[in-house]
């Protein structure tokens with residue numbers, strides 16, 4: 501079988517492990533999230549940080565509050581695969597234009613659209629056709645379709661429009677992108693001068709055996725395989741031109757969270773590793789939430 505035609509789902513990653521090309525990784529990520537969206541997602545969350553916060557806990561930790569969840573259609577909750585809530589720390593204002601990089605089923609589009617109000621606009625960018633289709637259904641159901649634009653696009657691709665957004669948000673997406681500098685370049689391009697970003701993503705802290713990282717990369721779509729060391733990550737953000745990079749919340753994934761996150765968007769799509777392999781990553785996978793600014797000049 502041609503490597504590119506490998507089935508999308510199932511299989512034990514420890515048996516089928518082989519390093520993947522960038523094209524294979526992107527194809528796999530797109531295919532898995534697309535099928536997940538076509539099936540309507542799952543009530544069984546793989547990203548346990550969603551929906552657990554009380555109001556003050558949520559604000560302090562960059563998570564969804566009960567008040568947020570009450571605004572979101574069930575379809576968007578079932579499709580949600582984030583690792584935080586960037587709308588809780590993006591300081592969104594009425595009338596602003598917000599672009600969501602890897603908007604998935606639209607959970608953050610809904611919250612952002614409420615915050616920017618009828619004078620503002622939200623732009624959902626995703627490369628999985630069924631995710632884009634589902635997010636349209638979600639925005640329609642939420643009554644927010646008229647303030648939303650949808651762009652079916654690879655966020656690593658230099659085709660995003662220039663200087664149109666006040667804010668870029670992204671939730672657990674950039675870890676999935678093989679070329680992180682490419683994504684931050686596109687975020688920089690789409691932002692107006694003086695614009696800002698609010699990102700929730702997954703990074704690695706401390707030493708991890710390179711062999712174990714290679715194994716994890718065999719399930720890249722699980723949101724841990726493509727994670728890179730935190731200092732490397734923030735160097736990329738600064739090299740793209742962003743300033744005032746500030747971490748607003750940080751959470752080291754516990755054992756259950758790590759197991760679930762490594763199987764995103766679900767075990768059927770990204771089968772879990774053995775407990776022994778996961779243990780070698782324990783305490784080293786972090787959900788980080790941060791903001792930064794594109795300088796005016």
Ligand SMILES: C[S@@+](CC[C@H](N)C(=O)[O-])C[C@H]1O[C@@H](n2cnc3c(N)ncnc32)[C@H](O)[C@@H]1O
Pocket residue numbers: 529530533534579580581582583601602603604605606607608625626627628631653654655656670671672673676677723764
């Ligand atoms: C883990 S899900 C998160 C979705 C959403 N942000 C949320 O919080 O529920 C990752 C999403 O990013 C999209 N994605 C991954 N890589 C992408 C790329 N290179 N270009 C555009 N979308 C991408 C996937 O299709 C999927 O919808």
